[in-house]
Amino acid sequence: MTLSSIPHWKSAVQQKRTAQLNAIPPSWRLPSTILTFPLPNTLETIRTCGLLSAEELEWTETNDATNLLALLASREVSSVQLTTAFCKRAAIAQQMTKCLTEIFFDRALARAKELDDQYEKTGILTGPLHGLPVSIKDRFDVEGMDTTIGWVGLIGKPAQRSSSIARLLESMGAVLYVKTNIPQSLMMSDSYNHIFGQSINAFNHKLISGGSSGGEGALIGARGSILGIGTDIGGSIRIPAALQGLYSICPTTGRVPWDCSFMHQHYLVPPVAGPMARNIATIEYFMQSLLDSNPWDVDPGCIPIPWRKELAALPDRKLKLGVVFDDGVVKPQPPITRALREVTTKLAAAGHEVIEWNTSLHITGTNLWKKAILADGGSHCKQLCDIVDEPLIEGMLVGTPADELSILEREKLEEEKWLFQERYLKQWKDSGIDALLMPVTPWVGYRPKTWVTSYQWLGYTALLNLLNYAAVTVPVTYADPALDQPDQEWLAHTPRNQSDEFSHGQYDIDLVKNMPICIQIVGGRFGEEKAVAVAKVVDELIHS
Numbered sequence: 001m002t003l004s005s006i007p008h009w010k011s012a013v014q015q016k017r018t019a020q021l022n023a024i025p026p027s028w029r030l031p032s033t034i035l036t037f038p039l040p041n042t043l044e045t046i047r048t049c050g051l052l053s054a055e056e057l058e059w060t061e062t063n064d065a066t067n068l069l070a071l072l073a074s075r076e077v078s079s080v081q082l083t084t085a086f087c088k089r090a091a092i093a094q095q096m097t098k099c100l101t102e103i104f105f106d107r108a109l110a111r112a113k114e115l116d117d118q119y120e121k122t123g124i125l126t127g128p129l130h131g132l133p134v135s136i137k138d139r140f141d142v143e144g145m146d147t148t149i150g151w152v153g154l155i156g157k158p159a160q161r162s163s164s165i166a167r168l169l170e171s172m173g174a175v176l177y178v179k180t181n182i183p184q185s186l187m188m189s190d191s192y193n194h195i196f197g198q199s200i201n202a203f204n205h206k207l208i209s210g211g212s213s214g215g216e217g218a219l220i221g222a223r224g225s226i227l228g229i230g231t232d233i234g235g236s237i238r239i240p241a242a243l244q245g246l247y248s249i250c251p252t253t254g255r256v257p258w259d260c261s262f263m264h265q266h267y268l269v270p271p272v273a274g275p276m277a278r279n280i281a282t283i284e285y286f287m288q289s290l291l292d293s294n295p296w297d298v299d300p301g302c303i304p305i306p307w308r309k310e311l312a313a314l315p316d317r318k319l320k321l322g323v324v325f326d327d328g329v330v331k332p333q334p335p336i337t338r339a340l341r342e343v344t345t346k347l348a349a350a351g352h353e354v355i356e357w358n359t360s361l362h363i364t365g366t367n368l369w370k371k372a373i374l375a376d377g378g379s380h381c382k383q384l385c386d387i388v389d390e391p392l393i394e395g396m397l398v399g400t401p402a403d404e405l406s407i408l409e410r411e412k413l414e415e416e417k418w419l420f421q422e423r424y425l426k427q428w429k430d431s432g433i434d435a436l437l438m439p440v441t442p443w444v445g446y447r448p449k450t451w452v453t454s455y456q457w458l459g460y461t462a463l464l465n466l467l468n469y470a471a472v473t474v475p476v477t478y479a480d481p482a483l484d485q486p487d488q489e490w491l492a493h494t495p496r497n498q499s500d501e502f503s504h505g506q507y508d509i510d511l512v513k514n515m516p517i518c519i520q521i522v523g524g525r526f527g528e529e530k531a532v533a534v535a536k537v538v539d540e541l542i543h544s
Helices: 009-022 042-048 054-061 065-073 079-097 105-122 164-171 214-221 238-243 280-292 334-349 362-373 379-386 407-431 459-467 488-492 498-506 528-542
Strands: 100-103 133-137 175-180 227-232 247-250 272-277 320-323 353-356 435-439 470-478 516-524
Touching: 009 100, 042 079, 054 079, 065 079, 065 280, 079 100, 079 105, 079 133, 079 175, 079 214, 100 214, 105 175, 133 164, 133 214, 164 175, 175 214, 214 227, 214 238, 214 272, 227 238, 238 247, 238 470, 238 516, 247 280, 247 459, 247 528, 272 280, 280 470, 280 528, 320 334, 334 353, 334 435, 334 470, 334 516, 334 528, 362 407, 362 459, 407 459, 435 528, 459 516, 470 528, 516 528
Parallel strands: 133 175, 133 227, 320 353, 320 435
Antiparallel strands: 100 175, 227 272, 247 272, 247 470, 435 516, 470 516
């Protein structure tokens, strides 16, 4: 290829990647010998590379953010010290997994010093997240930083103001230090774009980190962040959380601020923002702290419902829970089926009632979701591609002109969605369940670029976005070669469709061994607290 034949947008990519690398101090860079393929284990590399002190390793290995906040409040650690530790770890995680987009360590350390000085002077904590480093997906604006969303045409267009969630985090005392990787357009359960490349799994370099909050998942999985904010319109928080064994909340619209200024488009299924972390206590602490800060006074899209702590407490009664082992479209792979059976067996043994859920509405709901997602006919993505003649990456869930809906067709779809939500709500209420247990995905892991040809089925997650139901992910086990070899039922399974055939043929226990397995707990509309309460029950049973 001659120099003149190289697409001109690639020079912008190279400049952006160079600036990103330069944002990592030379003393925090790994030797090139480590960064040659096949890459070594990310966590092992972080723990043994010698770039973090023993104290920095101890702080970043902590799972519960409230423990770090206690250290900050007692002055046993300063925000500068803690922020430095997480910046270092994030820098190493980036070199191993390509989990980051914007890196602003100097700005973060200056903010941390301000918080330390203010605390020293006044003795007053800035807020419930005082001094805590928090990461945020590159779907949100941070003033002065690019929000490219993986689009080359948006390089060099820094945000003029921060999104409401970023402003609220800083008002609560958080230290923002990085933004995390995503797929071009956000509409893929992988995180790959032309600017920042392929984000890979924190635990296995042969596997993806998921999407579209895949960089966030990889960063938290590598313990380069203790708390991060992702977004979800069809599984984009829950899928990366599942692939890295994280806790997360996909909330009902209006619970968490959402005012992203990124070229607004009308969504027939509204996206939501939510937290990702390594334990349920961190998730709950964030939600309560955020809602205690009255975000509805900042973001007019927020609904003034405080965190209902009593609903999120461990229940003092036995629960009635629905469970979906198989939605009838794509059969979950053996580790996922085993995980659900182990959890439901323990729940039943503890006296909780578990019933199999009727999934007859699920195909209809997921098809409505897909129709809504494609309704703009791909025009939004085309506009972004056209800025610099950037090609659209194959495999994303983006509409074509044939999918575009007129105003009347959109109104009809809104009516269909409403009637479907009514039918599902009736099924939920008639059943009397407290929550619903489901797989997050029917698959355990994919190799990079597999998504392009995967015939993927998003019914286990996207349905809940259409319903606007809150869901929490909970890690419950790991893929185990001794327990998850294909059994006779799996081998005899006759695929029902292309998606089922692909998922069935793609399963390889040797590829995904030791990978975390999560389930999702669905609390219903505005059921964040209820889902957290059930997650606590599951957590207690799994770890007892």
